[in-house]
Amino acid sequence: MRKISMRQAINEALHIALNSDGTIFTCGEDLAAYGGQLRCSYGLLEYFGEKRVFDTPISEAAIIGLGVGASMLGLRPVLELSYIDFIGTCFDQILNQMAKIRYMYGGNVSLPLVLRTQCGAGLGNGAQHSQSLEAILAHIPGIRVVMPSNAYDAKGLLLHAVRDNNPVLFIEHKALYKLKCEVPEEPYECDYTCVVKRRGDHVTVAAYSAMVNQAMKAAELLEQQGVETEIIDIRSLEPLDTDTIIQSVNRTGRFVMLHEACLKGGFGGEIAATVQEACFSRLKAPIKRLGAPNVPVPFAPELEKEFLPGYPQVVDAVKACMQYR
Amino acid sequence: MISKEKLLEMYATMIRIREFENEAIELAKMNLTRAAIHTYNGEEAIATGICQHLTREDYISSNHRGHGHCIAKGADLRRMYAELMARENGFCKGKGGSMHIADMSVGMLGANGIVGAGIPIATGAAFALKYTNTANIVVSFFGDGASNQGTFHESINMAAIYGLPILFVCENNQYGISMHVSQSTSAVNIADRAAAYNIEGHILDGNDVVEIYTKMEAIISGVRANSKPVLVEMKTYRMSGHYFGDSENYRTKEEVSQWQKRCPVLRARETLIREYGMKPQVLDDIWKQEKKRVLAASEAAKYDPSPSPLDIASDVYDPTFKQIQWQPFVG
Numbered sequence: 001m002r003k004i005s006m007r008q009a010i011n012e013a014l015h016i017a018l019n020s021d022g023t024i025f026t027c028g029e030d031l032a033a034y035g036g037q038l039r040c041s042y043g044l045l046e047y048f049g050e051k052r053v054f055d056t057p058i059s060e061a062a063i064i065g066l067g068v069g070a071s072m073l074g075l076r077p078v079l080e081l082s083y084i085d086f087i088g089t090c091f092d093q094i095l096n097q098m099a100k101i102r103y104m105y106g107g108n109v110s111l112p113l114v115l116r117t118q119c120g121a122g123l124g125n126g127a128q129h130s131q132s133l134e135a136i137l138a139h140i141p142g143i144r145v146v147m148p149s150n151a152y153d154a155k156g157l158l159l160h161a162v163r164d165n166n167p168v169l170f171i172e173h174k175a176l177y178k179l180k181c182e183v184p185e186e187p188y189e190c191d192y193t194c195v196v197k198r199r200g201d202h203v204t205v206a207a208y209s210a211m212v213n214q215a216m217k218a219a220e221l222l223e224q225q226g227v228e229t230e231i232i233d234i235r236s237l238e239p240l241d242t243d244t245i246i247q248s249v250n251r252t253g254r255f256v257m258l259h260e261a262c263l264k265g266g267f268g269g270e271i272a273a274t275v276q277e278a279c280f281s282r283l284k285a286p287i288k289r290l291g292a293p294n295v296p297v298p299f300a301p302e303l304e305k306e307f308l309p310g311y312p313q314v315v316d317a318v319k320a321c322m323q324y325r
Numbered sequence: 326m327i328s329k330e331k332l333l334e335m336y337a338t339m340i341r342i343r344e345f346e347n348e349a350i351e352l353a354k355m356n357l358t359r360a361a362i363h364t365y366n367g368e369e370a371i372a373t374g375i376c377q378h379l380t381r382e383d384y385i386s387s388n389h390r391g392h393g394h395c396i397a398k399g400a401d402l403r404r405m406y407a408e409l410m411a412r413e414n415g416f417c418k419g420k421g422g423s424m425h426i427a428d429m430s431v432g433m434l435g436a437n438g439i440v441g442a443g444i445p446i447a448t449g450a451a452f453a454l455k456y457t458n459t460a461n462i463v464v465s466f467f468g469d470g471a472s473n474q475g476t477f478h479e480s481i482n483m484a485a486i487y488g489l490p491i492l493f494v495c496e497n498n499q500y501g502i503s504m505h506v507s508q509s510t511s512a513v514n515i516a517d518r519a520a521a522y523n524i525e526g527h528i529l530d531g532n533d534v535v536e537i538y539t540k541m542e543a544i545i546s547g548v549r550a551n552s553k554p555v556l557v558e559m560k561t562y563r564m565s566g567h568y569f570g571d572s573e574n575y576r577t578k579e580e581v582s583q584w585q586k587r588c589p590v591l592r593a594r595e596t597l598i599r600e601y602g603m604k605p606q607v608l609d610d611i612w613k614q615e616k617k618r619v620l621a622a623s624e625a626a627k628y629d630p631s632p633s634p635l636d637i638a639s640d641v642y643d644p645t646f647k648q649i650q651w652q653p654f655v656g
Binding site: 066160 | 415416417421422427435437448452453457479483640643
């Protein structure tokens with residue numbers, strides 16, 4: 001099967017979506033002729049025209065609001081927010097409008113929109129263009145939060161999200177855009193459940209987005225030392241498939257939770273607490289959480305490297321768990 | 326000159342709004358409504374006059390002071406009271422309350438508890454109406470305070486560049502909560518800001534339902550025909566406090582009574598008597614009728630059931646997905 005990058009996969013999904021349903025449109029800053037600041041929307045304007053593929057001014061509150069209002073009337077916007085760091089400029093429309101309108105209206109309306117954005121550090125973009133803010137979003141009842149870790153999942157999850165009649169925050173990691181894997185040409189979907197990427201009996205490591213690759217790398221190293229690691233790619237924070245994680249930890253008895261976001265208040269705390277409640281009697285070791293230090297993302301490459309969690313920390317964490325028999 | 330029937334219809338609507346709000350205050354005194362209600366007293370002519378030119382398929386959006394817009398657009402009074410009193414058969418199943426009252430079936434996109442937040446949403450609705458090639462429009466109602474929110478700026482600019490069929494109506498009732506518009510707003514008239522967006526701006530007497538009805542006909546037709554946004558400022562006055570319970574320590578009783586003389590309902594009544602030869606007794610009867618209707622709605626709603634606690638988690642998410650047959654794309 002051919003291998004394509006996550007960027008190409010998302011582009012394919014967007015083409016498939018716009019080609020399949022006339023109520024779907026996409027807009028964002030520099031999205032059309034420029035191909036998007038996320039560089040995933042190239043070609044769309046040429047095929048689908050400017051009624052359905054268009055640029056917006058730098059007005060994030062109005063962009064998101066446009067999506068909210070249009071979706072209330074039955075259109076299916078796929079909005080692009082250039083960086084998740086910019087949610088500050090449109091946060092009311094996400095927090096108080098998009099997430100709550102359906103509930104406040106007693107379920108009399110649905111908001112079938114997708115808000116695509118990019119997160120993540122590692123490319124020297126500095127503190128205001130590198131954050132992982134999914135914990136803030138996953139805390140808000142009423143929105144879905146999805147974070148693909150690879151090209152295959154990105155295409156399938158995006159198509160699934162477009163059909164979802166709920167607002168979906170679709171968070172792409174900027175360091176993953178160029179990574180390739182096998183992706184079918186035809187349309188397909190992935191659902192919101194976790195994926196077990198690797199089977200193992202000694203420890204469960206759960207991660208999402210760019211950290212899944214780090215977990216996989218750690219698992220290879222650990223295998224050489226006789227430790228069998230089970231890796232779960234969470235890929236959707238809301239809805240959260242706790243069953244898969246709990247089943248795994250009930251079997252392995254050890255749990256390491258990994259994300260790129262700052263450790264304090266990160267979504268790993270939520271998952272760790274949930275696992276602790278469900279698996280207490282089966283746990284052989286304390287649960288270990290890994291995340292970035294609680295600092296803004298630094299600019300200098302040495303500091304940014306220090307910021308990013310990676311496979312060495314995963315290896316150390318697993319070994320610490322394995323101390324407990 | 327508008328027909329007597331039309332003016333009588335609008336007179337009745339304004340009374341209906343006035344009595345609805347007065348009764349809402351009575352319910353609040355009895356602790357039947359929860360938290361704040363923001364009444365529309367003194368501003369009835371605006372919603373009434375404008376909604377006369379809208380069809381069911383046109384949409385409106387509103388703010389926290391949204392009961393008047395809701396009524397003028399045709400929402401059922403009893404279900405409105407049920408929502409205010411947090412009953413299960415309220416428009417929002419009791420989950421929204423006064424500030425989030427909505428009835429999509431009559432084109433009411435919703436009241437909104439965040440100042441200015443309805444404006445971008447209304448803009449999105451207008452986008453959808455244009456996208457689907459309808460001849461319908463959206464009217465976004467907001468206050469003088471909201472005209473200083475960033476969303477006002479972003480939305481009007483966006484509506485202007487995209488050519489959207491939306492009418493922006495600023496109900497300048499002179500106050501945010503306690504801050505007078507002359508202190509909070511750099512523009513002498515909020516409608517002057519239209520020039521900054523290269524769109525038409527108009528100023529109307531928000532307490533004259535005849536002027537509103539007459540002038541808005543052409544303005545609304547224009548928005549419909551040209552798919553171009555227009556900003557209208559209605560000069561009016563908030564006769565009640567910001568919300569029921571407001572100390573109103575920021576204004577004098579003299580100021581309030583000066584504006585009382587310009588009450589839109591009284592002025593319509595005077596016009597009906599003076600220019601249309603209506604007898605006061607007949608107008609009194611209309612008032613009694615509307616009041617009776619309002620009280621019947623309120624009384625019925627008082628016996629409506631509360632939502633079940635078991636219902637708390639429903640309606641957060643839509644459990645469904647749209648059936649779409651994905652077409653392969655071969656570029």
